[in-house]
Amino acid sequence: MKLPSDHKILMPYLTGGAVADWTDHLRALIDAGADAIEIGLPFSDPTLDGATIQEATHAALTRGATLRGILTRVSEVAGTVPLVASTYANLVVRDRDFCGNLRDAGFDGLIVPDLPLEECAEFENQDLDLVLLASPATTDERLDEIARRSRGFVYAVTVMGTTGERETLAASAADLARRLTNRCELPVLLGFGISTPAQAAQAAQLADGVVIGAAIMRRVLDGAGPAELGAYLRSIREAMDEG
Amino acid sequence: MNAFLSAAGLLPDQSGHFGTFGGRFVPEALIAALDGLDAAYRHAQADEAFQAEFGRLLRDYANTPSPLYRADRLSAHAGARVFLKREDLNHTGAHKVRNVLGQALLTKRMGKPRVIAETGAGQHGVASATACALLDLECVVYMGEEDTRRQALNVARMRMLGATVVPVTTGSKTLKDAINEALRDWVTNVDTTHYLLGTAAGPHPFPAMVRDFVSGISVEARRQILEQTGRLPDAVAACVGGGSNAIGAFHAFVPDESVALYGFEAGGDGVETGRHAASITGGSTGVLHGARTYLLQDEDGQTIESHSISAGLDYPAVGPEHAYLHDTGRASYEPVTDAEAMAAFKLLCRVEGIIPAIESAHAVAGALRVIPKLAADLGREPVVVICLSGRGDKDMDTARDFFGV
Numbered sequence: 052m053k054l055p056s057d058h059k060i061l062m063p064y065l066t067g068g069a070v071a072d073w074t075d076h077l078r079a080l081i082d083a084g085a086d087a088i089e090i091g092l093p094f095s096d097p098t099l100d101g102a103t104i105q106e107a108t109h110a111a112l113t114r115g116a117t118l119r120g121i122l123t124r125v126s127e128v129a130g131t132v133p134l135v136a137s138t139y140a141n142l143v144v145r146d147r148d149f150c151g152n153l154r155d156a157g158f159d160g161l162i163v164p165d166l167p168l169e170e171c172a173e174f175e176n177q178d179l180d181l182v183l184l185a186s187p188a189t190t191d192e193r194l195d196e197i198a199r200r201s202r203g204f205v206y207a208v209t210v211m212g213t214t215g216e217r218e219t220l221a222a223s224a225a226d227l228a229r230r231l232t233n234r235c236e237l238p239v240l241l242g243f244g245i246s247t248p249a250q251a252a253q254a255a256q257l258a259d260g261v262v263i264g265a266a267i268m269r270r271v272l273d274g275a276g277p278a279e280l281g282a283y284l285r286s287i288r289e290a291m292d293e294g
Numbered sequence: 295m296n297a298f299l300s301a302a303g304l305l306p307d308q309s310g311h312f313g314t315f316g317g318r319f320v321p322e323a324l325i326a327a328l329d330g331l332d333a334a335y336r337h338a339q340a341d342e343a344f345q346a347e348f349g350r351l352l353r354d355y356a357n358t359p360s361p362l363y364r365a366d367r368l369s370a371h372a373g374a375r376v377f378l379k380r381e382d383l384n385h386t387g388a389h390k391v392r393n394v395l396g397q398a399l400l401t402k403r404m405g406k407p408r409v410i411a412e413t414g415a416g417q418h419g420v421a422s423a424t425a426c427a428l429l430d431l432e433c434v435v436y437m438g439e440e441d442t443r444r445q446a447l448n449v450a451r452m453r454m455l456g457a458t459v460v461p462v463t464t465g466s467k468t469l470k471d472a473i474n475e476a477l478r479d480w481v482t483n484v485d486t487t488h489y490l491l492g493t494a495a496g497p498h499p500f501p502a503m504v505r506d507f508v509s510g511i512s513v514e515a516r517r518q519i520l521e522q523t524g525r526l527p528d529a530v531a532a533c534v535g536g537g538s539n540a541i542g543a544f545h546a547f548v549p550d551e552s553v554a555l556y557g558f559e560a561g562g563d564g565v566e567t568g569r570h571a572a573s574i575t576g577g578s579t580g581v582l583h584g585a586r587t588y589l590l591q592d593e594d595g596q597t598i599e600s601h602s603i604s605a606g607l608d609y610p611a612v613g614p615e616h617a618y619l620h621d622t623g624r625a626s627y628e629p630v631t632d633a634e635a636m637a638a639f640k641l642l643c644r645v646e647g648i649i650p651a652i653e654s655a656h657a658v659a660g661a662l663r664v665i666p667k668l669a670a671d672l673g674r675e676p677v678v679v680i681c682l683s684g685r686g687d688k689d690m691d692t693a694r695d696f697f698g699v
Contacts, residue, residue, distance in 0.1 A: 093596075105464055140319045141580045141589075142594075142595045170319055186321065190326065193325070208323060
């Protein structure tokens with residue numbers, strides 16, 4: 052996938068199917084300056100997600116969201132900005148056609164948080180970019196391998212913990228960002244716990260961009276419409292661009 | 295044959311795979327902790343002082359070796375010479391004490407002050423709280439809110455032993471969700487915390503490590519049956535939820551080709567009804583809780599809630615080594631319904647004066663079912679070892695409701 056190199060990258064996250072008009076939210080995020088979008092494919096046991104994205108996942112599955120249904124809706128916005136799916140390993144390993152189906156629906160990349168280096172080989176070099184994750188506990192040796200094998204970008208998980216909003220950017224973010232950007236030609240995006248414009252601006256200075264997830268889904272779950280969500284993302288975009 | 299590699303200590307492979315099963319499907323943040331656990335475990339295995347202390351606690355604290363009891367009246371009923379491996383007589387009333395003592399000692403060795411555990415019926419929670427009290431470790435137990443209500447007495451036990459019980463209100467509010475929540479705690483507090491997983495499942499090295507800690511069941515039973523009968527059994531039977539007592543009961547017998555291994559899964563209302571917990575016989579392969587294995591899932595890959603009268607078997611997946619033993623044909627897995635298990639529960643009460651855990655009653659029921667075929671194949675009365683994994687005191691509310699006594 053091709054991510055911009057002339058400005059800091061902003062990648063919002065949206066759980067597919069969490070609300071009826073989620074593709075309107077998707078369009079609003081693109082219009083508000085998203086450089087790429089991460090779309091969560093709901094899984095019943097989201098062990099790396101905190102309360103907000105658990106709730107969004109539960110809402111999606113309760114509404115009857117299915118992989119096929121989400122892929123059909125995604126096709127509506129395909130071709131605008133790079134689309135990156137994220138889900139858990141079970142959905143990926145059980146279906147030989149999984150990566151191909153995602154590609155056909157218009158996805159460019161895939162994030163699977165519970166598919167570490169040891170298990171991901173059979174899903175690399177598909178026609179979909181497999182984005183690898185790094186954590187503050189990852190050794191330098193593993194970071195080298197992650198930097199080498201990841202495609203599209205490297206997702207730097209800035210905290211030891213689950214997804215969710217936090218009051219301040221974790222101290223571990225700066226260290227991980229430095230260790231990664233030193234050894235990585237791909238863009239490095241920081242995620243987990245980034246929710247305010249100030250945090251986004253601060254995080255963007257440390258690397259090539261940010262991922263915003265729980266802060267968006269909390270607004271969606273609280274009933275924010277596309278316009279409100281777009282305004283929120285625009286405030287993030289402006290803070291990042293002002294640096 | 296590949297199946298024998300597991301007994302020879304050659305499986306799992308270095309990355310934790312049993313054939314295509316097992317492995318480490320966990321977030322990157324947990325890899326360092328699992329590497330650390332694997333290294334600490336391998337050092338402990340080779341450390342005489344660790345093994346001596348583990349052996350002392352197993353003997354003097356946990357009351358093992360557990361007896362292998364020749365159950366004559368059950369034998370007469372079954373048409374076989376039936377021996378019960380009496381894990382129900384262990385401290386805390388089940389095989390689980392073996393695993394928690396091993397892992398708690400390892401936690402001390404790693405210098406971690408805090409332990410988290412998941413529990414369904416509360417048995418593993420009580421065992422964990424016990425080992426943590428003994429070894430002065432902080433203990434936090436995640437338990438589905440639904441289960442805390444069904445098993446209030448075990449919640450009180452854990453609290454008396456000094457543990458903190460955290461009711462889990464997400465998802466189906468049962469064991470699966472308790473494990474999800476424990477994993478979330480672990481990824482957040484991994485520097486100070488060991489996750490004392492209660493069964494031979496999860497990411498590498500848990501399936502191998504838990505198997506090794508509970509394998510005393512079969513090491514003892516093999517020696518005991520040779521002492522008592524001068525021969526190996528024709529079959530070993532155990533119940534399978536996550537599968538720790540079964541893998542413990544199988545392990546030393548895996549290289550003995552003449553010994554048939556039977557795992558009995560919780561068939562609930564019957565596998566055909568969809569209301570069951572038979573992951574191998576009624577599920578399909580996928581990834582849950584860190585390992586590739588058999589699990590109950592719908593056509594979209596969402597896990598399905600399991601159903602069993604036995605809380606200890608009420609789990610929608612199974613340890614990866616069982617998946618492997620199934621695929622290689624070394625062990626046979628069959629479902630046993632709630633009704634069959636409860637009939638065996640009552641039978642054991644009446645003919646042997648032993649109130650078994652409902653989990654263990656599944657093994658008794660399954661053994662009773664396969665014995666006639668075994669006898670026909672052998673042309674003589676078979677010798678069968680049944681792992682009586684736990685005692686049934688905890689199940690008296692269920693039994694009272696079921697039988698109306």
